[in-house]
Amino acid sequence: MSMAGGREVGYALIGPGYIGEEHLRRLRALPGVRIAAVVGRGGVEAALADAAVDVVLIATPHTTHAELAMRALAAGKHVLLEKPVSHRLSEARAITETWRQARAAYPNLGYGVMFQERMQPIWRTLRGLLAERVLGRLIRVTWIDTAWYRTMAYYGTGAWRATWAGEGGGALINQAVHRLDLYGWLFGRPTRVRAIGALSKHHAIETEDEATLLFEHADGMIGHFITSTAEFPGTQRLEIVGEHGRLVWEDGRLVRERTSTSVLRFIHENTERFGVPTSVREDVTLEAPLTDPHAALLAEFTAAVRGEGAVPVAGEDGEASVELVNAAILAMHRDAAVALPLEAAEYDAWLAARIATEGGVS
Template sequence: MNQDPIRIGVIGLGNMGSAHAGYLARGEVEGAVLTAVADPVAARRDWAQEQLGNEVRTYGSTQELIASGEVDAVLIATPHYAHPEEAKAAFRAGLHVLVEKPAGVYTKQVREMNEAAAASGRVFSLMYNQRMNPLYRKMRELIADGELGELRRINWIITDWYRPQSYYDSGGWRATWAGEGGGVLMNQSPHNLDLFQWITGLMPSRIRAFCGFGKHRDIEVENDVTAYAEYANGATGVFITSTCDAPGTNRLEISGERGKLVAEDGKLTFWRLRVPEPEFNRDYKGGFGSPETWRIEVPLPGGDPQHHRAVTRNWVDGIRTGAPLAAPGEEGIRGLELCNAMLLSTWTDGWVELPLDEERYLQALQERIDASSSRKDPAAAGARLDVQGTH
């Protein structure tokens, strides 16, 4: 067990990076101390010097922070394209790594990051903070314990991501292929795509998706998605998300042989069959009829309401004591593969088999990056990674 505090550096001081730096500087993660931050924007470094204390060193680049000797671990909260490259640089320097969502923009670069993590032997986690939400943890627990039996259907409508045009106009890199690499799937829904497979333990065998690009908004990326998934056991799934529904909905429903779980409005309801459906179907001779159903309001355990901080604490515990990770970094590729498959299905107007053809996706993405509006915006140049140089 490592008794010394883990010296952490935060790379990127945008909205999320600043929040992470704040709770670390306030000492809210036991066994960790914030010792350095990095951001290329001078105003953000000035903010850090004013708000985080004189003990925290500031750097103008990722490379300077990594080479400083001031940190044992880094929390990366930079633009999406940069995540894998910066993580690999940290692994090469022998540092532990926690990456903000998404793991990256396309699975090929994330797979390379995973390989670098494995070779380094360092502790690698991903900021999938919704894995710490008691609601979703309880759903996963019930399914893993067999309470639903074999799964048959997964439906998630997650449309409470409303974003007006002014949000997209706030930065030339926003909602562009070169700036963010995608829209609602890449920016708002990575947690949901992760949970879609993490809660059930199932990845689809193929996906057919219909993405609306710039639907009701003047943007180039997807902001309205309906996807249909098929699984090897015969189960099906539907994933619907949007940034232009008002009011939106967040309802996750998972059905199996023994009933269904419904998560909505922060509550979990278990509609439990007294007799499993296959058994009822086999034995019932009355014509019309259905299994007796019990409605159970499932009590949820407590936990740290600040789920981001909880993931960071879990990562630090993993470094210090070898505690199991709630969100191993290597698992970030799964939700991203769903995202990539949904986009590729729309672009090709057909089914996409999983595992994903990574080269085919990368080629299709590159075509859109080359034509992206943010390529023409000098203000966006510092906010994105030139993907042409990463493959």
């Protein structure tokens, strides 16, 4: 359902809370955009029936996303979902399937997710470098994502926060999901996930407030991912190691260390007892970070609705990070590796059992 004739794009916001109000501010600043409706759950039906509504922007708690998104798509409305698309992989897949079916009647129907970090130049630069295989075969990725310090005052802002029934998880599904989305976008889907974590270790909450994940990839690459809402000052550091050196991102700076030869080949060709390849260290030139990546994503999504380019972060891409979170939570509680692709029903059964005993910590 593409826009023609240059008329204004009408947005309906579902969920006028803090995040929703921020999106309204951004939308009002976008040329060619009109706010057609701002509703809570009680006004959804009227908004979906309104011909002036082209796009439905959903900013409700993510446990409500699936029902709202599927209703909007079935009604022929473009949908932009706040992250994560859901707390359960089964629901994420159901939204995508609804979108695919709706396209039979509305071929240009757009479905996107608000992973605004993908708009930042650093990640687009890194994705380009990896596509060029500047490091050759990748050996290891270590991502420390702990700059998410939260106190009980934060968790006290909503009874749903950090509960299994209300949020479907803790640090992984709420905070770390941004970087887990980027992990999948940059490095692809792992084949197995292992995890160590703790419930209520530092906070009086039901869900995890720290987690360490280990990803195994089909090509032999190993990934580590560490997150926490209890560390201050936190760390944001990404280290990518390959056969031709490494890339390190930290404090807004990207450094490349390139080796004179493949370190994997050098292992077998070197004849000196403690021989090592030579290496050169250099800074990678980066564009300045965006001050408001949300606004950039909204602008690109609106352009896509008009038929001027692609949806910036496709909604089906939102499945990948939910799958990683669900697999990690299962692995954490089973103390065993979980294979991907994940059987969504497996996680649903575990979560239902957990919710039935919610309030206990194990």
